Amino acid sequence: MHNSAAIGIFDSGIGGLSVARAVRALLPQESLIYLADTAHAPYGDKTDDYIYQRMQLISQRLLHLGVKAIVVACNTATTAAIARLRAECPIPIIGVEPGVKPAVAASKSGVVGILATPRTLQTPAFANLAQRFAGEAIIELQPCPLLVKHIEALDFHSAQTQALLKSYIDPLLAKGADTLVLGCTHYNFVADSIAAIAGPGVTIIRTEMAVAKQLQQRLTQAGLLAVPDNTVTDSFFSSGPLAPFCQQLQQLWPGANNNVQQL
Incomplete structure (x- = not known):
């Protein structure tokens, strides 16, 4: 080679x-x-x-x-x-893989939210990853089944996409998450919107x-x-x-x- x-x-x-x-x-x-x-x-x-x-x-x-x-x-x-x-x-x-380890290190509340496709969250590999690095933190999972379709359509900023993001993010914030993991590479293209919806007190973990x-x-x-x-x-x-x-x-x-x- x-x-x-x-x-x-x-x-x-x-x-x-x-x-x-x-x-x-x-x-x-x-x-x-x-x-x-x-x-x-x-x-x-x-x-x-x-x-x-x-x-x-x-x-x-x-x-x-x-x-x-x-x-x-x-x-x-x-x-x-x-x-x-x-x-x-x-x-x-x-x-x-989703950045569970850096998210746990960054979290002050001890609650980490994972935004990912349903399939990723269902795999034994992800379960093992979360178990290895969670420590004392609480890992909250949020499947985002419709988001990839919007991103593939280059629909990053529409009102529909923003509402969809909010519907995924708000439940994690309500559970006390102060750190959100982007568990799908597609989500990097809407990272700014995720950060804006989550607010300045929430850390966004990207892995690219x-x-x-x-x-x-x-x-x-x-x-x-x-x-x-x-x-x-x-x-x-x-x-x-x-x-x-x-x-x-x-x-x-x-x-x-x-x-x-x-x-």
Whole structure:
């Protein structure tokens, strides 16, 4: 594996672009290949086996494209099946999980709210994560079944989306939560709205930069960091129709539409 090879990043849709942005900011010398599995989105209503099969196929495609590491930029996929993927993949696999540990450390009230897809909150992997890091804190779970659909539609600021966010956030605040965890990479695109609704006394925990730093560490350990003068390219793939994906990229990754392909 050559250090000039690209980093593969995938999600069921556009949520992982928030992680890709963090990787681009931290590692500007790296080339990226982003894959949106939009034909099979959302992952939140799929079984672990179905998600694992998609992860297998996507990782095989990314390996065929010559990537040196893969970032599973989806909380649902990470909690559902990343251990199985790591067991069979020959390159570093970096996942993303809800930031329970930093949230517990940041909380003063001892009550932490988790905003996530229902599927993520139902996985044994998430239960183990919460049990490992909760300590004396109370972990309150808030499934957000409709939010990803709004974000995929680039509906970040409408009155309907704001009302939906408020309906998810208010119950956590009523239980005393002073720290909210964004447990889905899609939610990073409405983080400002979440913070505004929650108020200045509430800490919002995001994990995309932590994932980028973990990737940086793994590449450093493997001697795979690109050199500073590396020729950088960003490529984008979708398993679904390209027109809506290009529209999403136009807003979230300007200039990407020159290098978008069908998976």
